[in-house]
Amino acid sequence: MNEKLVKAMNEQINKEIYSAFLYLAMSEWAMQKGLKGAAHWLYVQYLEEMAHGQNIYRYLQVRGDPVELYPVAKPESGWNSLLEVYRDVLAHEKTVTASIANLANISQDVRDHATSIFLEWYVTEQVEEEGNATDIIQRLQLAGDNLSGLLMIDTELSARTFAPPVVPGLPPAP
Ligand SMILES: [Fe+2]
Numbered sequence: 001m002n003e004k005l006v007k008a009m010n011e012q013i014n015k016e017i018y019s020a021f022l023y024l025a026m027s028e029w030a031m032q033k034g035l036k037g038a039a040h041w042l043y044v045q046y047l048e049e050m051a052h053g054q055n056i057y058r059y060l061q062v063r064g065d066p067v068e069l070y071p072v073a074k075p076e077s078g079w080n081s082l083l084e085v086y087r088d089v090l091a092h093e094k095t096v097t098a099s100i101a102n103l104a105n106i107s108q109d110v111r112d113h114a115t116s117i118f119l120e121w122y123v124t125e126q127v128e129e130e131g132n133a134t135d136i137i138q139r140l141q142l143a144g145d146n147l148s149g150l151l152m153i154d155t156e157l158s159a160r161t162f163a164p165p166v167v168p169g170l171p172p173a174p
Pocket residue numbers: 016019048049052096
């Protein structure tokens with residue numbers, strides 16, 4: 001694969017794992033506040049982000065390109081409300097969307113069609129990620145300072161299930 005593309009893919013692995021760490025920190029914040037449904041939702045998000053990183057790792061291996069693992073930064077912390085947490089989720093996902101778009105652009109520039117197709121899954125996934133965060137923000141805004149509204153949303157968040165994301169065409173891990 002093109003050197004610039006390999007470097008950007010390796011950087012994306014780091015970004016996905018940083019995302020996982022950020023959501024794990026948010027999950028811990030929610031747990032401390034007694035918001036177990038949100039803690040669960042954010043933990044599932046952590047698992048998904050780890051899988052996003054693992055699938056890029058796996059893709060590079062299948063293509064025979066070197067994987068490089070970079071240090072993962074300490075995630076942010078210290079939110080004041082669940083609304084603030086989800087606003088940060090959305091803001092963070094927007095930066096990830098931009099990063100995936102940049103990768104897709106590089107893959108097209110270097111005419112790496114296989115990587116363009118691989119990245120399509122990620123492009124679509126980002127639409128879903130931003131949409132989910134936007135929905136939850138809207139519901140939290142509707143609840144406002146109403147505690148029973150917040151607890152109802154927390155119960156809804158507890159229903160999220162985790163299914164390992166499958167990227168089409170990617171052979172299973174060794
Ligand atoms: Fe991700």
